[in-house]
Amino acid sequence: MKLKPENSGIGIRVSADTTPVTFVRLRWEHKFPAETLFLGDAWERAYGDLQWRTFDSHRFMPWYFLAHFSGVTAGCGVRVCPGAMAVWNIDPAGITLSLDLRNGTRGVILKGREIAVAVVVSAEYPKGTPFDAAKSFCKLMCSDPLPLRTPVYGGNNWYYAYGDSSHGEILADSRYIASLSEGLANRPFMVIDDGWEIMHQKPGNSGPWTCGNEKYPDMQKLADEMRSCGVRPGIWMRPLWNIDPAIPEMWKLPERNHTNLRALDPSRPEVIALVEEDIRRLSGWGYELIKHDFSTNDIFGRWGWEATPWLAAEENWHFADRSRTSAEIVVDFYKAILGASNGALILGCNTIGHLGAGLMHIARIGDDTSGNAWGKTRKMGVNSLAFRLCQHKAFFEVDADCVGITGKIPWQKNRQWTELLACSSTPFFASIRPGSLTAQEFAEMKQLFAVASRQDVAAEPVNWLADTLPEIWRFDGKEKRFHWYSDESACLSWDV
Template identity: 40%
Template sequence: MAVSLAAPSLAITHVRLRWQIQHPDDTLVLGDAWERSYGDLGWRNLVPERPLPWYCAVHQNGSTHSYGVATGAASLALWQIDASGITLWLDVRSGGEGVILGSRALKAATVVARRGERGESVVNALSAFCRSLCPSPRLPRSTVYGSNDWYYAYGKNSADGIVRDADLVASLAPPGGPKPYAIVDDGWQDKQRFPDMAALTARIQSSGALPGLWIRPLRAQRDGDRKLLLPEARFGDRTDRFKDLAYDPTIPEAREAALETMRLAVRWGNKLVKHDFSTYELFGAWGNEMGPSMTANGWHFNDRSRTNAEIVLDLYRGLREAAGEQTVVIGCNTIGHLAAGLFEANRTGDDVSGRIWERTRRMGVNTLAFRLPQNRAFFIVDADCVPITKAVAWEKTRMWLDAIARSGTALIVSAEPGAVGEPQKQALRDAFAIAASSPVSVPEDLLLTSTPRHWRSGGGSGAQSKTYLWEEEGASPFSI
């Protein structure tokens, strides 16, 4: 069902649609997230005011029924489920104010529904539904696996350290298999530690790995032209964030500055580029702060004739074009429902940790399990890295490594020097070999917990079940 909007003389903020459908009292409900998840995905009983971004599913009487909007929508879609029906909100604001369409008709969204089959597994139902939402995903030509320095270096990285990472993953990749990536994360802007980025990509390739780079394209410098920036009002009352200057991509010169960051990364010879922070910089909030609304009221982009979703899509399309056809693009802090079909991979959860296992358990396992239906339907899911550090017990890290490797999602390791001995090297060899074989592993207890422990891979006589004891010592109730 297509939803269109015409409002030649009004500034419209939202469109609301309602379907009267009776739901049994024992119905379970699942929703997605605006951008990354924050350990907060899961099935719950009916909570009428609960915001369910992009798509939702109900499980009742042994069947899983799904409702959503097709990817690439021109509005930000939010669902609600209650005992008497289903509500869909389409946010068509420009910034935090109504869009001014003028004579233009907006094709706001296409509503898609799928009736589940009784006895069908929840994961199969959700995976089939996600495939129906995105008919043309853009998938990489080979496995996305390798290294990223963030979770051991945390910005204190160096060119020599990156080459060491490249040597490690290249030596452990399966013979004759896909080449692994060696991704440089934040910190490369330091000219003393990274004097020549083009030379670094050449060194990485000489190691037998493929070079990759993290960028933050919307970040603006303090000495730049203030007329190119987004207004501070997008942060609402969070005045401590006013220092985070960002380009307004509806201003041509500002958009060009953002895209040039991507072009520069490609000119240096990178085969993969990971772009980050754009949702926060555009809308002034993190996904777990948004609730039913991605941004505060009372501000607007320079161009008020386009919706937030249209502005994001235009930015993503520009980044895609700037990257070229051969470069693998990973979005981080991006809106997956708008990135689908444009980027090969997408970070689906908030950061794990190389210091605190609880953060990896809470953020990583949750997003791997609940956004796995998006894998290869929207893009390759990146549930975040596998940090191998001295601060986190190896027996815990090994579980996370194994789960990621078997899932068929991106497998990126962050290996601290001195924390990788022979046991870790052998586990990495095994994990890379599994990942290169295009495996499929799914959670069996998705309805029962926020961090599924029981996973199944393969089928028939070759089926294998694994149980991961994520919370053997309990979980922390505190903020992390």
């Protein structure tokens, strides 16, 4: 192992021949003040569980952490797109960084190759708010986010249709979203979510991604018609889940989690070529935004909330190519998708943010909100936006998910989420069942669409040190209080 100054940090490099390499751990003896609060990140999306907390030596903080004490905020982390999965532990005596160089759950076999494991960076910010410090530190970890020419906003049909949609219904959605943005120079997107694919519900909403099902007879024609309605077409897909019988079994990952359904192995060049072909096809049909989903779960067989501490755990498995670490394979997979996009915007969902920074324009930062249950929208939406807004325009544009409007959530509650999202200067998507808004609600939504089309407001969670769902926010220097809890408990059971 080599340690040397690199890129304003400490570069860590490892080489080996045939000996499998698994982990590298580094330890710094350091004592934080007893009153210090710590904030860590998440492996992929957040699940309503991000929080400033006191000392907990059993807490695993992926990628980076922030520490706040005596008016000072400090950060330690690894630069984005490292060659290993990285997690931090803090205890009263010091700091531990664990770096996972495995290939799946087995050691990587480098065959004499030297790998750039990570570049560790740190900084201390004695002035400004903790949020100011968090933004600055995220920029230190990533120097090349993908820029957007214009703000991204508009519609997505998932949170009212939930996969039950058609060519005609998407055109109706497109006209409705266009009417909410009437007169705005920056035209909105309308994203077709899950439900268009030929193998919809057969099983797991799978590929092949070569054509639509009977409700979507001509995907290229649909994109053209959506554009004529005044919206920019977008589309969802699941790149590593494909049950085309022509795909050889050897292209797939090992069976895990007691299921005979197997995702494609992104370490194989044949799989990467297939994914690139699918992305080029969607772009060639005329879709200007491609949302790729589920890849973290498809690769590792678990969700981020199950990863304690590692995404790869329990099962004994490895990729077909054992010469690269899991992190390197995932980064190369994201590079392939971006490279095949032909100018389409890339939105990653269920992706690993620290490995995708600079390789996707937009990233979903939290688990699903809802068109049916306010408690789920509040927990997943508000929490992820508050605690990952610091990554906005530093790693990528952050997407805290949709406003779901079906008539099942009272408008006075949903309006608050709509206002926060529209005024956060992040990508804004609304799932609106046509006809579910009253004339007054439509007028209010239209005003917020105009705000979302500009995305020129500086937003900051004010009381995020003390609350997982901050109610006080600052917009361009002016504070506003939201009322997330109203008259109901946050511990209600959820619908989808």
